[in-house]
Amino acid sequence: MTAATVVTGMGVLAPTGLGTTAHWSATLRGRSAIGPITRFDGTPYSSRLAAEINGFVAADHLPSRLLPQTDHMTRLALVAADWALQDAALVPAELPEYGAGVVTASSAGGFEFGHRELEKLWSKGPEHVSAYQSFAWFYAVNTGQISIRHGLRGPSGVLVTEQAGGLDAIAQARRHLRAGIPAMIGGGVDGSPCPWGWVAQQTSGRLSVARDPARAYLPFGEGAAGHVPGDGGALFVLERADTAAERGVRWYGEIAGYAATFDPPPGSGRPPTLRRAIERALDDAGAAPADIGVVFADAAGVPDLDRAEAEALRAVFGPYGVPVTAPKTMTGRLGAGGAALDLATALLALERGVIPPTVNVTRPVPAYEIDLVPRPRRVPLTAALVLARGHGGFNAAMVVRGGRGTRLPDNARRSETCRS
Amino acid sequence: MQELTVTRLMEIIRECAGEGEGLAAADDVLNVEFSDLGYDSLAMLETASRIERDYGIRLPDEQVTEATTPRAFLTLVHDAAAESS
Secondary structure, three states, X not given: OOOOEEEXXXXXXXXXXXXXXXXXXXXXXXXXXXXXXXOOOOOXXXXXXXXXXXXXXXXXXXXXXXXXXXXXXXXXHHHHHHHHHHHOOOOHHHOOOOOEEEEEEOOOOOHHHHHHHHHHHHHOOHHHOOOOHHHHOOOOHHHHHHHHHHOOOOOOEEEOOHHHHHHHHHHHHHHHHHOOOOEEEEXXXXXXXXXXXXXXXXXXXXXXXXXXXXXXXXOOXXXXXXXXXXXXXEEEEEEEHHHHHHHOOOEOEEEEEEEEEEOOXXXXXXXXXXXHHHHHHHHHHOOOHHHXXXXXXXXXXXXXXXXXXXXXXXXXXXXXXXXXXXXXXXXXXXXXXXXXXXXXXXXXXXXXXXXXXXXXXXXXXXXXXXXXXXXXXEOOOOEEEEEEEEOOOEEEEEEEEOOOOEOOOHHHHXXXXXXX | OOOOOHHHHHHHHHHHXXXXXXXXXXXXXHHXXXXXXXXXXXXXXXXXXXXXXXXXXXXXXXXXXXOOOHHHHHXXXXXXXXXXX
16 A cells, blocks of 8 residues: 655745735635736737736845746745745654655746847857856746755756646646655746746637736636736645654645546547546545546637536536635636646635635636636535646646545744635 | 955855855855855856856856865956956
């Protein structure tokens, strides 16, 4: 019998808030962070809305030596890892030399860093390009920086599966735990808040061109016409339940099941494979559809993709068969950070017995036959399903269970007082 | 061109690679290894590139990597400046 993989710490930096408490509080209140782009001039672009992390001052959290070699998203990731380790009360120096590794997901690497340096290259010349460009642009930059900062020399890597990455990275961390590594950091923090990153995302054809933040990202809704990008995500400390219990720490929940599938190419006539990912993740968790209390949807906000996700949910759970929510209506889609943030929100929902809302979607498409949750819903929850689809055909499904050992960390206790 | 002093060198390093560790402010900083100050080879390449631009000189990467103390680095810069003048 394989020991369970449990989440003993989390670090959340999201447009909805910095830290678990702020994020959860804003999410329950339905406070959307979508607004006009402020990190660069958005006016030349057809898409002008984003869900940005504002009020984050990197120098308040990180040594100055890390600032010249990082961009916004890597700084967020470094702080998320710090907070996750603190939350788990895990001191890497006390572990064996190769006793902990890092697996993060990324969809574009340090695009913002690259944008800045490419601009120097063509406007001033190669001698003006930073030596740190050699790694700061790279997909694995967050993994590398976190590994160096905390001396985590165990098996490490990066998963590049766009939105699916947040779940795929955690699953990869789970594999390392099963192979005997005592502790892993896993998850995703992402974002390319720069013109280069913006133009790249626009080529997907999936960015909303709406001007009204309340109408820009309407997954499963009438009028759905694309999504709004955002930055941020979540990182977790993952451990085997037995070693976590030995350390005397409690946990948020268990990574109970996971599966990933890849869609057939467009035009093949074969159906997408999200349904198969859901069924396999349930099998992996030893769970029946009826055990799932809430689904955190991928929520593409593009009619064809919304329909496909609704069909998969209907096929597994039946019409209106399970509450479905998309708190990412408040944060936009965070690339590889999105599903990691959903996983954090799902674990908090399990702990508190509240399903956080999907905002702005006032008219769900009736034909989808899904029970979309528009307001916080208090209900006992034992397991949640998190779904993610990455551009290019990636599907990932993860089942998380609350329950034994589930703890209420100090910061979570404080948030109880500001629950709406 | 103004001569590069150790004080100015350490300022430039801080601007390029952030605050150092340990003996960065000590009097005998001239002979301290950059690695003991928390500066790795990339930090020194970044610094060298800035000094090349500011002083209009060329500092070959291999020589930058071999100059592991402020004293060695200053010698390298002074020699390069003498050559180019």
